[in-house]
Each structure stands twice: as structure tokens, then as C-alpha cells.
Amino acid sequence: MGLPQSAGVAGNAVCDRRLRGGGDRRTRCGGLWRTAGGCAAVGHRDVSRGGGRDGRLGQPLCEAAEPGAAGAIPFAAKTANFLSSPRHNPLAVLQVEGLAKRYGEVLGLRDLTVKVDEGECLVLLGRNGAGKTTALRCMAGVLLPSAGTVRVDGINAADDPAAVRALVGLMPEVPGLYERMSARAYLDHFGAIYGLEPLLRRRRIDELLETFELTDAGDRWLGTFSKGMRQKVALIRATLHRPRLVLADEPTSALDPDSARRAWIYLKDLQKDGCGLVICTHSMEEAEHMAGEIGIMSDGRALAVGSLDKLRRRSGLKRRRVMRELPTLQDIYLSIVGNLGSNHDGLAETRTA
Known part of the structure; x- marks a missing residue:
């Protein structure tokens, strides 16, 4: 059974994708449907999610009713993307x-x-x-x-x-x-x-x-x-x-x-x-x-990537002297790209006075 017309382009693009995990290529689905009891695969092909790092197929992604079950509606029509659930998709976005x-x-x-x-x-x-x-x-x-x-x-x-x-x-x-x-x-x-x-x-x-x-x-x-x-x-x-x-x-x-x-x-x-x-x-x-x-x-390079605390340490900027404030992101940015100059303490004092 193919996807219904209502599932549209996005339904095909999302649901016919190859699911990857554990280093091997997963089987492909013909579409996903949300039902009152969960999710069901459209068609005869299995849909599986990676169960770990050993490359084995995990439990079936779609465990519930038949596609024609009462209450079933096209996957692409759902407001929430089912595949965004951490339980079903452990991969980074x-x-x-x-x-x-x-x-x-x-x-x-x-x-x-x-x-x-x-x-x-x-x-x-x-x-x-x-x-x-x-x-x-x-x-x-x-x-x-x-x-x-x-x-x-x-x-x-x-x-x-x-x-x-x-x-x-x-x-x-x-x-x-x-x-x-x-x-x-x-x-x-x-x-x-x-x-x-x-x-x-x-x-x-x-x-x-x-x-x-x-x-x-x-x-x-x-x-x-x-x-x-x-x-x-x-x-x-x-x-x-x-x-x-x-x-x-x-x-x-x-x-x-x-x-x-x-x-x-x-x-x-x-x-x-x-x-x-x-x-x-x-x-x-x-x-x-x-x-x-x-x-x-x-210049096309990532000079630094990390949390604000990590970049704060990377910048080498110390706490501000007047109000003991941490340097702002603007201070950190200018320090890392090399434009802050030697008078950044004076600038900090001016802003916090």
C-alpha cells in the first residue's frame, strides 16, 4: 500500500528515508500512521530502530494497529513529528x-x-x-x-x-x-x-x-x-x-x-x-x-565552539573589577576574534559604573 494523497511530499520524503543507527542501513518504510494505540507501518515492510551500538536491529518502531484502524490519520498531518521522540530517535538532530x-x-x-x-x-x-x-x-x-x-x-x-x-x-x-x-x-x-x-x-x-x-x-x-x-x-x-x-x-x-x-x-x-x-x-x-x-x-573558520562558560574560560577574560561581573558574550567574542584590545577592563568599568 502506498502513501495516500493527503500525506503529500513531506510524508514521502520523511517516511521513505533510510533509518540509520549502529553503523548499518535500516529497512525502509512506506509511511507511518498515528493511531489511537500508537503507530503502524503502511505496507508490508518492517520499520526498525537501532537498538544500540552493536548494529543489531532494535524493536519494531511501529508496534500498534493496522493502517486502517479506527482513528488512524496520516503521519504528515500530525502537528508533532513522531520521529522527534527521543524514545524512537536517539540520533543527534x-x-x-x-x-x-x-x-x-x-x-x-x-x-x-x-x-x-x-x-x-x-x-x-x-x-x-x-x-x-x-x-x-x-x-x-x-x-x-x-x-x-x-x-x-x-x-x-x-x-x-x-x-x-x-x-x-x-x-x-x-x-x-x-x-x-x-x-x-x-x-x-x-x-x-x-x-x-x-x-x-x-x-x-x-x-x-x-x-x-x-x-x-x-x-x-x-x-x-x-x-x-x-x-x-x-x-x-x-x-x-x-x-x-x-x-x-x-x-x-x-x-x-x-x-x-x-x-x-x-x-x-x-x-x-x-x-x-x-x-x-x-x-x-x-x-x-x-x-x-x-x-x-x-574567515570561514570556527575559532571556538562551546557553552558560554567554556568560551568564557577560552577567552581568558577575568571577572570585572567594579561589580565583580563575569565578562559578557560581547567581551568574549571581541577577545576571541582579536578586536577587544588592551583597554577592555576600562570598557567594562565604564559599562558597569
């Missing part, structure tokens, strides 16, 4: 190893290695041209790296880029919206591409338009939207299908303080639901608030 990208004679990205687990946020900091956007595009599977590997939920982006794109929500710095469509029609269009059922995507669109205070503007052409409104629509588009991984390039750069606060609360909620986040921002305050780990980049 994102694993990047030795990633490099060359543009002619220029190395835009050099030997980047990072990992993002479920519900974690990695913030990339760096000046313009540091390689942050190139890294995001490679992670999303829309740019082919020159070297290295990207795995999302264990899937190698080079082996199955369509499956990776189905699991990722990419929010570029420049949204690139369809200006002669209304916001509601535009989001509905992308919801259909993601494989969301009509009722579900309309409900989700209404909820998110309300969250970002765009309900009254929902039927206006996107060409009439301000820069901040466009950025809100781009964030909704990137997260409409509840992806496993959200990659956001300057997600609040055009937003007013209240709208930015709403956006960060929304991203935090996604994080609590198990979504992995990779965010590029120039706001040190936002980075400190969001990040579990921070990557400081310069």
Missing part, C-alpha cells in the same frame, strides 16, 4: 563534520564541525563574510559542500538531500517572498508543499498569523508588507511543518523589540518540543538568551 565550501579560489567555509541535539540551540556569531550563511545553506541541503558531511536525523544530505530538506526549516536573511500573493495564500502554498492536510495547515496558519500579529494583514499582498512583516512571514513559512531542525539567518534583524520578543518566545517553544535550532545573529543579548552552544566564526 544535526551532525556536521569537516564541512568546507570553496568558491573558486576562495574558501568560504573551512573544516566546520558542530553537533546539535534535540531541543538544543547553536548560535553562530561572526562579522559579515565569516561563513555563517554558507554554513546554514550547506546544513539545509541547498548548497553542496566541497568537503565534509552533514547529517540531519542521521540522514546524509549528500545521499538524500530531499529527505533532509523535508526535515529542515530554512529562514534566509532575505526572505524572497512571492509579492503578488497574499500572506495566507503564500503560506497555504508552502503548507501543501510540506504535505500538510488542508484543514491542518489552515488552522496552523491562522494560529501563527495571530501569534505574530498578522491576522488583519493575512489577505494583503506580500508586496505591501514592511520589512519586519516579511520577516515574520518568512519565520512562519520555515516552521509551518514543525521541522526537526530550524536554520535561521538573522531572524529578528528587522523586528521591533516587542515582535523580536515574540519571535524568540516562539523559537524557545519549538526548542522545548524537541526541535534543534541553528541561529545566526549579531545580537549578543539574544545569543546569550537562546544558545546552549555558541560558535564564533571568522
